[in-house]
Amino acid sequence: MSAAKDKHLIRILGIDPGLVRTGYACVELDKRAVARVREAGILKLNAAKSVSYRLHQLHQDLTALIAELRPDRVAVEQVFAHSKHVRTAIIMAHARGVVLLAIERAGLPIAEYAPATIKSAVAGNGQATKSQMALAVAAQCGLEKLPTPSDVADAIAIALADARRVGRASLR
16 A cells, blocks of 8 residues: 555655666655655665666666555656766666656656756755755754765655645645
8 A cells, every 4th residue: 555545644755866876765744744754775786787787777676666665656856967977967867767667667656856946945045065955854854864875865855855846735
């Protein structure tokens, strides 16, 4: 049974795609729109293996994670492309494609957010630094320690950004 069937909370899975580490965070939002991190971590991919191998591994790991956590919806960060790092953006787009495929195959609603949108929603500043985001995430979720590595903090922030957009309306 998914969290939404309960009607007292909604479970959002935030994903920060990567080909070495993919951050994930399952955030539950209660009827008062209070967010709680149910689980967060990283899917580690073997950097010594080929891109195709890592994409396959990412799909398998994410499919298993979705089956275990049973989210009601999933939020994913969009690819950020800087003119100096075009190759990185292309490789990241491969990872995002696999993430989107796994979510679609699971039949879940998908929301995609630009990095600046996530930063604005969570830290109130579209140019927030990694440390500012970690502090904002920890404060808003009542975490005793800052989430690490940054992929985890980013995944929590992605889920929180989606919670801001859909939270209260989905819980009514």
